[in-house]
Amino acid sequence: MAESLPSTEVPLIADLTPDVSDERLAGVRVGVVTFPGTLDDRDAARAVRIAGGTPVPLWYKDSDLQSVDAVIIPGGFSYGDYLRAGSIAAKAPMMREVHRAATADGTSGSAPLPVLGICNGFQILTEMHLLPGSMIKNDHLKFVCTDQRLRVENTETPWTAELDRGGEIVVPLKNQDGQYVADARTLRQLEEENRVVFRYVGGNPNGSRQDIAGVTNERGNVVGLMPHPEHAVEPGFGPSSSGTEEVAMRYGSDGLRLFTSLLRQIVAA
Ligand SMILES: NC(=O)CC[C@H](N)C(=O)O
Numbered sequence: 001m002a003e004s005l006p007s008t009e010v011p012l013i014a015d016l017t018p019d020v021s022d023e024r025l026a027g028v029r030v031g032v033v034t035f036p037g038t039l040d041d042r043d044a045a046r047a048v049r050i051a052g053g054t055p056v057p058l059w060y061k062d063s064d065l066q067s068v069d070a071v072i073i074p075g076g077f078s079y080g081d082y083l084r085a086g087s088i089a090a091k092a093p094m095m096r097e098v099h100r101a102a103t104a105d106g107t108s109g110s111a112p113l114p115v116l117g118i119c120n121g122f123q124i125l126t127e128m129h130l131l132p133g134s135m136i137k138n139d140h141l142k143f144v145c146t147d148q149r150l151r152v153e154n155t156e157t158p159w160t161a162e163l164d165r166g167g168e169i170v171v172p173l174k175n176q177d178g179q180y181v182a183d184a185r186t187l188r189q190l191e192e193e194n195r196v197v198f199r200y201v202g203g204n205p206n207g208s209r210q211d212i213a214g215v216t217n218e219r220g221n222v223v224g225l226m227p228h229p230e231h232a233v234e235p236g237f238g239p240s241s242s243g244t245e246e247v248a249m250r251y252g253s254d255g256l257r258l259f260t261s262l263l264r265q266i267v268a269a
Helices: 023-026 041-050 092-102 120-127 184-192 245-252 256-268
Strands: 029-034 054-059 070-073 113-120 134-137 144-152 168-177 179-181 196-200 212-216 224-225
Touching: 029 092, 041 054, 041 070, 041 256, 070 092, 070 120, 092 144, 113 120, 113 179, 120 134, 120 224, 144 212, 179 212, 196 224
Parallel strands: 029 054, 029 070, 070 113, 113 224
Antiparallel strands: 134 179, 144 168, 144 196, 196 212, 212 224
């Protein structure tokens, strides 16, 4: 494994790039952590750029968060999913820093860091106990790859503030260990505290308890979800099966709203 970070200087497709008129967004620095076996760091960085922010590559072995305003733990196969998906990456030096910043108590003047874990990133966050529950093999024991409908259940996190509560988005889902499980008490607590952020609709693709696709921590700054919003950030790249061109255009960029939400929440804070 080459010890290098991916370049974030990816070209954008000018015609498809949303008009980002608020120049303050570019001042928001969003870290994207890369581990051995990470796949989706480039797309996460690209999503931040398309939303108008500045992605900051973070290497798993380092311990300097580089004054980022938020962190994304991207998807992929960190350490080849050996032992349990996400369990080895959870012990990385960079993740110690992420844990410290995400649980900051505010007495030192620092608000808790917004963190988004996508797929393998969600698995890593549960392994670190930043989020409750665990991810086990899909109930049908096969890898799933599909355009997934999700209902937005919670718009009180920085990552979902601009989504419509009760509305639907469609983004890709692709994993083998996507079945969300937790004990009955934890599940009840998640429901009572409105901490289920996304729920599968149109069929449960992996056997997750209560159709849970994404959850948040008690303070709402840490969010994890199995589907991939960073793969749905450009209009026109939506699901081919979604019917009209207009629907495909909208679905193609549903994921972008998580990143624009985050950037605008930070600018407004
Ligand atoms: N897309 C991903 O991040 C894959 C996550 C994980 N390695 C799994 O297959 O469950």
